[in-house]
Amino acid sequence: MSDSLTFSTTRPLFGRVAVITGASRGIGAAIAISLAKAGAAVVINYLSNQARAEAVANSCRTYGSRAITVQADVTDFHAVERLIKTTANELGEPDILINNAGRARSALLLDTTEELWDELMDANLKAPFFCVKTVLPGMIKKHFGRIVNISSIWGISGGSYEVAYSASKGGLIALTKALAKELGPSGITVNAVAPGAIETDMLNDLTVDDLKQISEETPVGRLGTPEDVASVVLFLVSPGASFITGQIISPNGGLVI
Ligand code: NAP
Secondary structure, X not given: OOOOOOOOOOOOOOOOEEEEOXXXXXHHHHHHHHHHHOOOEEEEEEOOOHHHHHHHHHHHHXXXXXXXXXXXXXXXXXXXXXXXXXXXHHOOOOOEEEEOOOOOOOEOHHHOOHHHHHHHHXXXXXXXXXXXXXXXXXXHHHOOEEEEEEOOHHHHHOOOOEHHHHHXXXXXXXXXXXXXXXXXXXXXXXXXXXXXXXXXXXXXXXXXXXXXXXXXXXXXXXXEOHHHXXXXXXXXXXXXXXXXXXXXXXXXXXXXX
16 A cells, blocks of 8 residues: 555545554553554554553554454563564554554662563563564565654663653654664654653652642643544554654653653
């Protein structure tokens, strides 16, 4: 399918196959639903929460799109190969990859163990590398691909007590920019979305007072929703964004400008 302006305005992703990692809840679930609503066939990847992944798939199907769930730990290269092979067999070679699965943990640098460092780097940087490496042959063959990496504002500005998380998300931004240069000639765009504080399970460790303070420090006066992030991702994989690559877009309510 060519990425011309002849796309349907109501279902602009019809005919596309999208893999969304970590889509059983939070931001990934909202992205899966929004891409399905736009017509894409979607793969809802998850780590352990099968019931929630199935619920997201059912929501996607209500928009008339095909949706499957695939359990795979994206920090494991063989599991990623199985994820992409299952996608190709059941829905077709992926056109769209959203590297969303991730982990966050706060710790002072002196309290950051090698295990914690590796856990965050594996989930936030190595897993996207594995996923990109696995989908690329198919995308290069069809001379089309849309890759969106979910980074974080802390990957741009550095989060206090979050050196390892910030470094992993900053690394993902550098990966995005370098890969965009490498893949532009192959018809593949690579962009990153760097959200501010978004209301998901990932914020469960913060107190009510912490959340209130973040809302007050955010110029628009509230925390973000998963849908605030999903709408940016939808734009980046839509036909109207075909000239955008290597960019970092930050839905953060003005928290970092
Ligand atoms: P979340 O609510 O904690 O959900 C994490 C998702 O990732 C779940 O679907 C989980 O699956 C999956 N997952 C975790 N490790 C995985 C692995 N190794 N393999 C496959 N799936 C895995 O997180 P979120 O808040 O939606 O965050 C999504 C992304 O946005 C992350 O990359 C995060 O760093 C980034 N982000 C979040 C915020 C925020 O404020 N929430 C801000 C900036 C950036 P199970 O359900 O099966 O466990």
